[in-house]
Amino acid sequence: MDSKEQDPLWDGDSDYKPLRRPNSNSAVETKVRHLNQEDKVSDSSQSTVESTTNNEDISNVSNSLNDMVVNSKLRVEAKEWFPSSYSPITPQLAQPAQSRLQRIKSVNTIVMNDYNPESSEHKMVFEAVNLDFLIQSLIYDPGQFDNLVDNFIAILEPHFDDVEVAMKTAEMIFEFALREPSFRYNAARLCSVLDEHYPLFRPQLHMLCEKELTTDTQNQGFTLFLAELYVQLHYEAVYGRCVLDSLKKLISSDKPDNIKSACQALKLAGYSLESSNNNALDEIFQDLEMIKLHLQQPLFSLVESVITLRKNNWGRSSNTTVSTNR
Secondary structure (H helix, E strand, O other), X not given: OOOOOOOOOOOOOOOOOOOOOOOOOHHHHHHHXXXXXXXXXXXXXXXXXXXXXXXXXXXXXXXXXXXXXXXXXOOOOOOOOOOOOOOOOOOOOOOOHHXXXXXXXXXXXXXHHOOOOOOHHHHHHHHHHHHHHHXXXXXXXXXXXXXXXXXXXXXXXXXXXXXXXXXXXXXXXXXXXXXXXXXXXXXXXXXXXXXXXXXXXXXXXXXXXXXXXXXXXXXXXHHHHHHHHHHHHOOHHHHHHHHHHHHHHHHHOOOHHHHHHHHHHHHHHHHHHHOOOHHHHHHHHHHHHHHXXXXXXXXXXXXXXXXXXXXXXXXXXXXXOOOOOO
């Protein structure tokens, strides 16, 4: 071991002196600080220039809009402009029943002034115009039946012995009844009234029903009108048979809309059909029992409700009797 004494690394009695930073290039630092200051000044100047430019643009746009408003020829009080090809449409408001009746009377007066009873052409035109207006009135306001039924009789009474007028009258009522659901009930009532006063009307209506029944189409409106006729007129030999045949045709089609109409007709005329057509109804309801197995809601529920209705005597008490059919 070397006998020479070594200096200690730290002398506790000595004052502590912090470490000194290495010498730096003061010229470089000064240059960097100067460049940073110049960049800040440049950015500030550029921002000021952009702000000034934007303010000038906004001011120019505002002045341009003000000039446009001041120099514009448009005025608030100016009339509304439409293209030359435009034609205004005035909405048609529904007329009350009394207004339609007054219109019918006015037309009757005009037609009557030119009416020549010796002219067959004038006679048909006159009756067609009046009947059409009366039927249209019943379509729009079914509650007017009692007020208008005398008008029907008054129009047709002079021609009770005219087959041509009877045929035309039956055709008009028949066609409207098939086409307009709101007229079917009143159409059957009207047919019942004319059946009593107009002997030539009955065979014309029968022929129209027979002709329609022989077609291949399943006419839902026809079946529902037949049911109304059967309930109102009770001609078993004609309308009872026609209703049953038409029901079978609708049900056999397997179309949902036809089955629905058949159920509606059964609800209407089923009770009246029961006394004289029990066996035929049994066949119809057997078909419904088979069909309902393949039906979906809500049609299934409708068919089931009709079946239940028949089991419950059509919703009537057991001692209720059906009126005798003619």
